[in-house]
Amino acid sequence: xxxxxxxxxxxxxxxxxxxxxxxxxxxxxxxxxxxxxxGSVFYERKVSEExxxxxxxxxxxxxxxxxxxxxxxxxxxxxxxxxxHAPVGMYVAPFLRYxxxxxxxxxxxxxxxxxxxxxxxxxxxxxxxxxTLDLFFGPSYNSGNYxxxxxxxxxSIKGGIDGVGIRTGIALGFGF
Numbered sequence: 001x002x003x004x005x006x007x008x009x010x011x012x013x014x015x016x017x018x019x020x021x022x023x024x025x026x027x028x029x030x031x032x033x034x035x036x037x038x039g040s041v042f043y044e045r046k047v048s049e050e051x052x053x054x055x056x057x058x059x060x061x062x063x064x065x066x067x068x069x070x071x072x073x074x075x076x077x078x079x080x081x082x083x084x085h086a087p088v089g090m091y092v093a094p095f096l097r098y099x100x101x102x103x104x105x106x107x108x109x110x111x112x113x114x115x116x117x118x119x120x121x122x123x124x125x126x127x128x129x130x131x132t133l134d135l136f137f138g139p140s141y142n143s144g145n146y147x148x149x150x151x152x153x154x155x156s157i158k159g160g161i162d163g164v165g166i167r168t169g170i171a172l173g174f175g176f
Contacts, residue, residue: 023046023087023088023126023130023132023175023176024045024046024176025043025044025045025046025175025176026042026043026044026087026124026126026132026134026173026174026175026176027041027042027043027044027173027174028041028042028044028132028134028171028172028173028174029041029042029171029172029173030042030169030170030171031170031172032168032169032170033058033169036060036062037060037061037062037063038058038059038060038061038062039058039059039060040056040057040058040169040171041056041057041058042054042055042056042057042134042171042173043055044079044087046086046087047086048086049081049084049085049086050080050081050084050086051078051079051080051081051086052078052079052081052086052087052091053076053077053078053079054076054077054078054079054093055074055075055076055077056073056074056075056076056077057072057073057074057075058072058073058075059071059072059073060073060101064161066105066106067103067104067105068103068104068105069101069102069103069112069161070101070102071099071100071101071102071112072099072100072101073097073098073099073100074097074098075095075096075097075098076095076096077093077094077095077096077120078093078094078095079091079092079093079122080092080093087124087126087175088124088125088126089123089124090121090122090123091120091121091122091123091124092119092120092121093119093120093121093122093136093138094117094118094119094120095117095118095119095120095140095167096115096116096117097114097115097116097117097118097140097142098113098114098115099112099113099114099115099116099142099144099161100112100113101113101161103146104150107151107153108148108150108151108152108153109148109149109150109151110146110147110148110149110150110151111146111147111149112144112145112146112147112161112162113144113145113147114142114143114144114145114161114162115142115143115144116140116141116142116143116144117140117141118138118139118140118141118167119138119139120136120137120138120167121136121137121138122134122135122136122137122138123135123136126175130174130175130176131172131173131174131175132171132172132173132174132175133170133171133172134169134170134171134172134173135169135170136167136168136169136171137166137167137168138166138167138168139164139165139166139167140164140165140166140167141163141164141165142161142162142163142165143162143163144161144162
C-alpha cells in the first residue's frame with residue numbers, strides 16, 4: 001500500500017512540475033462558478049511572448065436572496081505576463097464585462113443589462129501534459145439598467161452584479 005501511495009505521489013509531482021513553454025492556446029472552465037449556479041468557459045490565445053488575450057463566456061441561473069438572475073456574461077481581457085512567458089506565470093489583466101440577465105422576484109420581472117470592467121492579478125501554470133491551472137483575483141465594477149416587463153418595483157440587484165465587486169476564480173483546463 002505504501003509503495004502505491006509513493007508511486008502516485010511521485011507521478012503527480014512529475015506531472016505538475018514539468019512546464020510546457022510552447023503552448024499557444026488554452027481552454028478552461030471555472031469550477032468555483034458552479035457554486036453560484038453558473039457555467040464559465042475561457043479561451044486564451046498567446047499573441048506575443050508577454051501578452052495574451054482571453055474571452056470568457058458565462059451563463060447563470062443564480063438566485064441571490066429572493067431574486068433570480070438568468071442570462072449571459074461576456075468578459076474579454078488582455079493579459080500582460082510579467083516574466084515574458086505567455087501564457088505561463090504571473091500576469092496582470094484589465095478586463096471588460098457585458099451582462100444581460102432576466103431578473104425576477106415574487107412580484108416583479110424584467111431585464112438587466114450592464115457594462116463594466118476591472119483588473120486582475122493572477123498566476124497560470126501550464127504543464128507538459130497540457131493541464132492548465134489559473135488562479136486569479138481582482139476588483140470589478142459594473143453599472144447597468146433594469147427594464148421592467150412585469151410589476152412596478154425593481155428587484156434588489158446586488159452581489160457584485162451591479163456596483164463594486166470582486167472577480168476571483170480557479171480555472172482548470174488544457175493548453176495546446
